[in-house]
Amino acid sequence: MKINTKHYYVSLFLILTAFGCKTNEKEGETAVIKEEKEIKKSVKPIVISTWNHGVAANDEAWKILSKGGNALDAVEQGVRVTEADPKNQSVGIGGFPDREGNVTLDACIMDHNSNCGAVSFLQHIKHPISVARKVMEETPHVMLTGQGALQFALDQGFEKENLLTPETKKAYEEWLQKSNYKPVINIENHDTISMLALDEDGNISGACTTSGAAWKMHGRVGDSPIIGAGLFLDNEVGAAAATGLGEAVIRTAGSAMVVELMRQGKSPAEACKEIVERIYNKHKNHKDMEYLQVGFIALNKNGEYGGYSLRSGFNYAVNDIEKGNRLEDAPFKMAWEN
Template structure:
């Protein structure tokens, strides 16, 4: 019986392990994807999601998140929400609302407070130190302030055939107050249909949303493409179009899984992701742009993993 999950970046590994065990024991796609994202949101050393996430230019951590039920197509999203430990759980709760299911700013935060979600100061000492260092670098070296925008995005498929998708991010480092990227936007940052499959994005939201790439990948799968074919055919031509017509393209990476547990990836950067299905247990893989607009995928090395752990725990000087 098919089941599986795929998620963006190495930071998803521990959460994906939990989700895989839940799916293996017949738990739902919705519960599993929420658990996967929650694990990332709560870990203070992942600087682009949740607790300890990257603050905006005013030093405030504002988070975007989304949840989608692939059976009903119900969706919930929050954007620029503050002081909430698990933004994705708020988004899932909102997916049960027919009206007002996408809340932003104060409205999103008030909803979370009213409905008993855990509130906390999301700006850790480590995140504050990183923000202060960036302010100094901007003043002294005239650097571009924007650095870092990795989203955790995930798709799950349970043994009953139900699918779900979710995303969470603190967005672009040093972003303007209230800036929103692609992550909470249906069709851009995420999309899932249990009769077909799902996709989720990470990278520069302002460019990803120009192509509605998650929806495009799902539509290609619906027309009979494998997840890998759909990712390649949606992402790489769009990047070239963007370069030609807009003049440039930022970082763009997507993951996808269909309702058979098959998966695919496309990226224009060095991109790690985590995946598991009924055939293989959880693993971390590396994707890069290959030849002729295809994707090269290989296992990460232990050397890379060791360097990653050292990097994310390194002191902020």
């Protein structure tokens, strides 16, 4: 049977195209070039958290992740280390108080099933992140606030204690002499702790906890307890978390937008950079701009991570099986000099 060569090659081309291959026909010969798709090796487990205090927090989270534990337990236990450190004056016990001398705390937590819990304007409880997890697991709600959050925490067995340390009390008394509200950028290189983790099962969880802006108005709540602002994740895509001036993050739904950009194919680093630049463009003529600092961290399902900040000085801690626990400086849009 005589074969029609032209028809043969056309048929072969269609078959190969259907299977994702490329063809190159030259002088009656068909060379089949298989389309190579880059397969990225998944790095897991991995944990990433904001600022230099994230190193100690990562160590605690790694104790769980390295033994096959789940990401939710890891992020909760990790940030509890920072909450319990009185030397850290932006999270938990020893956090700077508001204008009335009260330490008020915000926190949220989210798991791979999109379950989430949060507390805001919580006083007298050292570990708001654990109260937030209880809100997630024991109530039909996402957020409890103020006196209601405190009463819930006490009902759940948390102990009431004084969170104002002698050091922060002294700092408050000194602040009262001028009563000037002007957040200082990066002076002590800490603000909030946000943590994201990917466990061996490929599931992501995140946590965020803070005492908020020093000398804030009584009742002020920032981005840290707000799902979609201070923290957001989609287990099919990845997770993101924020640090810095919460008002700017809230105005742009920062963390949710970072995740959506990763869904569209951007890397964690690219997504963080784009949202920081968006924040800059929306705030460059804003009254907050003179003291505005915002940073994001992000982690995707492959264990790829990244971070970016508006001004210099932001760093984050990363711990994985390949390189261990280390601190990395985030790229930034603007230099900052104290």
